[in-house]
Amino acid sequence: MPNEQSTASPEEAVVHVDTVSAAQASPDVAQPYRELGLKDDEYTRIREILGRRPTEAELAMYSVMWSEHCSYKSSKVHLSYFGKTTTDEMKSKMLAGIGENAGVVDIGDGWAVTFKVESHNHPSYVEPYQGAATGVGGIVRDILAMGARPVAVMDQLRFGPADAADTRRVLPGIVSGVGGYGNCLGLPNIGGEVVFDESYAGNPLVNAACIGVLRSEDMYTAHASGAGNKVILYGSRTGLDGIGGVSVLASDTFSGDGSAGAGSNARRKLPSVQVGDPFAEKVLIECTLEVFAADLVVGIQDLGGAGLSCATSELASAGDGGMHVWLDKVPLRATGMSPAEILSSESQERMCAVVTPDKVEAFLEVCRKWEVEADVIGEVTDTGRLVITFHDEVVVDVPPRTVAHEGPVYSRPVERPASQDVLEANTPDSLERPSTPEELRETILRMIASPNLCSRAWVTDQYDRYVRGNTVLAQPADSGVVRVSDDSNLGVSMATDCNGRYTALDPYHGAQLALAEAYRNVVTGGAAPTAVTNCLNFGSPEDPAVMWQFSEAVKGLADGCAQLGIPVTGGNVSFYNQTGTTAILPTPVVGVLGVIDDVRRRTIVGVGQEAGETLILLGETLDEFGGSEWANVVHNHLGGRPPAVNLDTERVLGEILIAGSRDGMISAAHDLSEGGLAQAVVEMCLTGETGARIVLPADLDPFVALFSESTARVVVAVPRSEELRFTEMCQARQFPMTRIGVVIPEEPVLDIQDVATLSLDELRTAWEGTLPALFA
């Protein structure tokens, strides 16, 4: 390689520039492609595409864009099944789907909603606070890039055992990172998940979801059209943080300048986890919404994983196919950054817009108002090439589609492991069950205090759920609901769910169980499910057993969505979630978006709103304990079959709950999931600060009645005056229904007849005490 380095002084950081002409002149230079995560045949293909060796900058671009994270190279062949199972009818309300920054759905009255979940697992293990914070920042920019105002966030967090030492390191940092960033952005956090399981000990999961609202005619997409249009980079400066976040760059060998001096090497050791600045993102949001409102933008893209490499190649390949970028015009926060570093930097709070020349000044004026730095860094061309120059030297000259969309695709080996049979055969049937009233009482208290069932308030109280004033339901509700605007009663609802234990027992049905629960949570709040997103967290795709779990989960989810008639509008895949060779529980987090035409009729969880309420259990209870929380808490057992899933039944249940809400027949409702009926009733009483008297069905074993995790079940509180009308509606639909008790406002107790009488104080102490005791 040319040795310009010899002319630079040691104090001044050396900018090492490998140009296209240098690449042509030195075809045989050894390049560190393996350290950058590329396989031999992938590197060979890049050479074939270019007809020469790539420059360092090109190599950096291809390596990050062809990484698993950006290219979906192992998952693509499976994900295509979502497209095959989505009918035209399901697509009828979709304005944008898979492949865009986020899916967009028409919700009526001229409003549209965009929503997405994304993972930030690995950075959050390395640096919990910043990893989680920038996870929120990244998903919010995805939503913003669709032309929407972000209106709410949710987070799905999974940790090792609650009492493990490392969980105490990771959890408080992640929670305060989610809160610290989201609170400062002014986005209400309306729900999410906190789950503990040993499999996440060395690999916690941090998924972040965001919902955005827009007028349906105002949607933007990431494309660069119109030769002569300008490319504007705005937001924070580009620095050395987060370089190689997605491709695990080996920084020392990366620039090939080990001789550049000690100072230079130290500089290159900056953390590969990005550092977030939520205030910068807040002004970036307002600035971006103002340029949208003034119609100053042709296309837009956020800068996330793979930074400018991704933004420029995606914008160019989605537009007219050509772009020229002057890399020396990118504002930097470090001196002496090489073109490869500038292209790979994952510095946060940046966006890239394509603007017609006549609107550039107006665009820059809005940026000045919000004190956001903005510079024209490029131009759209009709050459079909993405050409990037650095001080007039060409450092990148590539067909952009080969970077952004035509990466490698693998059909990895898929094999159901023999251990699956062993797992299934190990049923929970022989586990010792509580039978006496004393044992059942003790089990209730033990279960509600267990880490996966106890109150999440210690976590959620660190998140602002009120900001913007449109939050209608938030944690501990089954789903979060926000009003789309002050002058409308239209609302959007979202719930995300996944039980990795069920998915481990049966990935196909486990994914459907996640879908069923998220669907049920949305209808329990009174909203109509409309669209689905996902965040598929799995182990290594190079393990055939993991790929089997993955392919089964995708099939299960896609088939389930087709059965329910709601489309998957987008998703995210996170592989390599494992410690050594042990993968996490397969965790396909499913998010269901719902629409509620009038937020004033949303259904709350707490009982006691009406003078007299009857409690009715909807659905059928079977003896189902495979993968249950009871088996986990009491016996540390995982085996057998997960509860049966019946999506047609879920759909009828949904119709009942929505109709009940619309016609004022339901005053509260809560879905049954982990922990079963006992958990649901305790939460309804504690949330409503009101007691209840329960009479368990005579034909069921009390233990099964209280703790089974059979699906398609909800407890509703029905005002006494509506009881007849409600039960007639259920009978008309032939839906199983059991009157299980009444609310007793005069007595602060949960009285389960012939089993136990528990004071609300006693229940509250058990339910609320666990997380503060572990983490406060």
Added chain:
Amino acid sequence: MTDASNSQASNGQAPNSDTNLTGARIGVITFPGTLDDVDAARAVRYAGAEAVALWHADDDLQGVDAVVVPGGFSYGDYLRAGAISARTTVMGAVVEAAKGGLPVLGICNGFQVLTESGLLPGALMRNEHLRFICRDQWLRVENNTTVWTTRYEPGAEILVPLKNAEGRYVADASVIDELEAEGRVIFRYVGAEGDHNPNGSLGDIAGISSADGRIVGLMPHPEHAIDALTGPTDDGLGIFLSVIDSLLKV
């Protein structure tokens, strides 16, 4: 007139703009990182006044009858919360107008801005437990004679959201004594013994006023409690109704 160009880009659905039944005009300041300006403006409208958007870089208060400094993270709060905002152009104008008796309400970050501006004594420090806390909080209205509290019964207890990381009110003992003696502790945290004070504030102080009762600052968020649909109660509306009453009497 509301200067729409200064309001945040797309909160501009201008809902309920026909509710200015009283003719009162109340300014709501937006710093770059202000978050609860949309909520404060909504509360002003719900109470029947016109909400006038005031931008941090402007020195013209547009003749408003009162000003709300809302919550948020005005400049990211990387320095002391409110320290930079206190030195902005608009706050210069507010401090000047306040000398002439303009009613000013600071909520959360706005309260921090008022202490940093010298309009109210004391300071807001990091919460005792060092965490951000968001919860529904009971407050007792200790003084219902300020322009912002006349709608409440003496000693009324109200439930409003509280959400902050730096909400622990501190001041010299002499200042606290003076505030207590002069009835300038306006809101006090109440509730279950042991859990009522969310952040370690001295004297359970949630909000205070200036000597003339025209400037009030509090950490909890009355603007989030104007409708039981979106807040725990509508107990916060009284604050906005009170100041409008005072303007109508003038």
